[in-house]
Amino acid sequence: MKRSDFAYHLPPELIAQHPLAERSGSRLLCLDGQSGDLAHRQFPELLDQLQPDDLLVFNNTRVIPARLWGQKETGGKLEILVERLTGIDMALAHIRCSKSPKPGSRILLSTAEGGEPGPFTLEVTERVGALFGLKTPEGQPLSEILQVIGHMPLPPYIERPDDAEDQGRYQTVYAEREGAVAAPTAGLHFTDDLLAAIDARGIRRAFVTLHVAAGTFQPVRTEEIEDHPMHAEYLEVDEATCAAVAETRRRGGRVIAVGTTAVRSLETASQASGEPRPYCGDTDIFIYPGYRFRAVDAMVTNFHLSESTLLMLVSAFVGRETMLAAYAEAIAQRYRFFSYGDAMFITAGPQAGRRPDPEQGNDA
Structure with a gap:
């Protein structure tokens, strides 16, 4: 068909x-x-x-509140959508930015789109097709970071930011x-x-x-x-x-x-x-x-x-x-x-x- x-x-x-x-x-x-x-x-x-x-x-x-924003160490802004948690401190994710981050580089996370970097960081561990492997420093549970600064991953056809009701x-x-x-x-x-x-x-x-x-x-x-x-x-x-x-x-x-x-x-x-x-x-x-x-x-x-x-x-x-x-x-x-x-x-x-x-x- x-x-x-x-x-x-x-x-x-x-x-x-x-x-x-x-x-x-x-x-x-x-x-x-x-x-x-x-x-x-x-x-x-x-x-x-x-x-x-x-x-x-x-x-x-x-x-899970799977949407995150941040920037590369070089300053380029990016958006992360976690696709799957693969361990306590690891995930596979989509990353949208002007130039893909390289394995071994760090991402400085922020609390909102376009915001200043906060205390949380992620390391890019690998590239798996269209996805990127991400890891938290020192084994910190990724779910804890998501609960603090993550946003609800509303579908692309909902054309507004997520809010408290979501x-x-x-x-x-x-x-x-x-x-x-x-x-x-x-x-x-x-x-x-x-x-x-x-x-x-x-x-x-x-x-x-x-x-x-x-x-x-x-x-x-x-x-x-x-x-x-x-x-x-x-x-x-x-x-x-x-x-x-x-x-x-x-x-x-x-x-x-x-x-x-x-x-x-x-x-x-x-x-x-x-x-x-x-x-x-x-x-x-x-x-x-x-x-x-x-x-x-x-x-x-x-x-x-x-x-x-x-x-x-x-x-x-x-x-x-x-x-x-x-x-x-x-x-x-x-x-x-x-x-x-x-x-x-x-x-x-x-x-x-x-x-x-x-x-x-x-x-x-």
Whole structure:
């Protein structure tokens, strides 16, 4: 398939620049993948879409304040976006500056963009493709530095600096495992009260950990989508979650992934046997139309960028034309898009092929 097959026009004013006053105040576009029928709801009405034997699977990653500013010892200003913590005192990061720093050089960090250098420094240890290895002096935990002077890594389409509100709102209420540099945004709509209401109905919850990397915003640059090099992200799926999925299957319930990161987690863990098995390591699974889903029956997700790998994933779940028609309706109804925007609840379409098939590889 072509990248251009997943293009749509979005009026810029529909890109949400701030969260709503109420975390669960977003709209919810419900899409029946079998019929293509749409219904307009408010997010708390997700409860009405759930059944007692369902299982909701959440990604419990926690966003780190991964954006830093500073300067080279020669004075050149730069911006750092941590991609991945690789140790207590080490990380791989993107560095934006006029001339790339060399291994062995130091970076003098500041508390804000264009600010004067403060007490913290980093050493550039290596160049790894487009990334740079960074290390703190004398083994100082990098997470401590990030907590003091780091900024929340808002996506590039949010055209404003981060502020105090983002510290809480660009984080799910159940975030636990530090390591993401982008939020699993479908989970941003859930409140403690809504989770309590889900529990009260006997609907079960389980968790995976996928540390969302900056590569999630990487555009598809190849016209043939199969040629796109998918970025890798760290993933853990434990035995308890696998057992919860198996029990849901025995009860005849649905496995509902909260966010595309939970979809990718469960599908990665299901590659070997057709059902989730404990998994720990990187995943670069790329899901696009033709993929046969093994683990997921429905999903909660936000709206995704034109021509993005995530739009391709949800299109694989219900069909490209069905998904693009739903997006056209959302635009016509002035839904809010992307990280701080509105959400969808999607049930699998016939294209998803939701029966396990151990013989199938990652892609169709």
